[in-house]
Amino acid sequence: MIADQLQGDGFKYLKSGPTLKRRQGDITQEIHFGSSHYNVAGRYIALEIAGSVASLTLGRWRRAHPSNLVRRDGPYASWIVAGNIGNLTTDHRYMTWNLADSATRRDCIDDAVASIHRIILPFFALFDDPARGIETLIHIDMGSVSVLEYILSTLGKEAAEKYGHRVLLRNPYYLERFKTDFAEFARFPPRYKQHGHFATDFAALAVETDLDLTKGD
Secondary structure, three states, X not given: OHHHHHHHHOOEEEOOOOEEEEEEOOEEEEEEEEOOOOOEOOOEOEEEEEEEEEEHHHHHHHHHOOOOOOOOOOOOOOEEEEEEHHHHOOOOOOXXXXXXXXXXXXXXXXXXXXXXXXXXXXXXXXXXXXXXXXXXXXHHOOOOHXXXXXXXXXXXXXXXXXXXXXXXXXXXXHHHHHHHHHHHHHHOOOOOOOOOOHHHHHHHHHHHHOOOOOOOO
């Protein structure tokens, strides 16, 4: 039902996903659907919606820049960002719909479609013109080394440094952690591990690509 209402926006429904997918030049955009293991028949049937954006340019850049510090391979090698629809806004709230009640199910579906038009499609549009989209991504993104890599691969070093620095400045802890980890990685580069914090991943990428994310500090 949702796919039928989004065909006019150029999405193709992939039942195996279940996913809606469209390609726009360098960018592939997908809307993913899922549910919950907390479902209770007749009482709670969750509809969860997420959006993802991938870039052919980013995929090529990652293949050309092998790394011991930041993972750049695997099935998601071209992904820039992905997340629940509610996390693609400045509010960062997890959004679901309950489809259990047949009497209200159509209203839930219509609200989900409206939310996709209100949230996911404008978020996707940020990647139509990366240079203009950065200003919005700075405020939406909670800290993602993948976005930093995308900006570096697409717009270059200066834009990446601007983005990374402004994200780190949101909280003094982020910037201090970045500085500490950058100094450590510069002396003793570790093999890849799940760092557990975006400031650490920023530091790893900055060491390998000679980014100065403290400009203006």
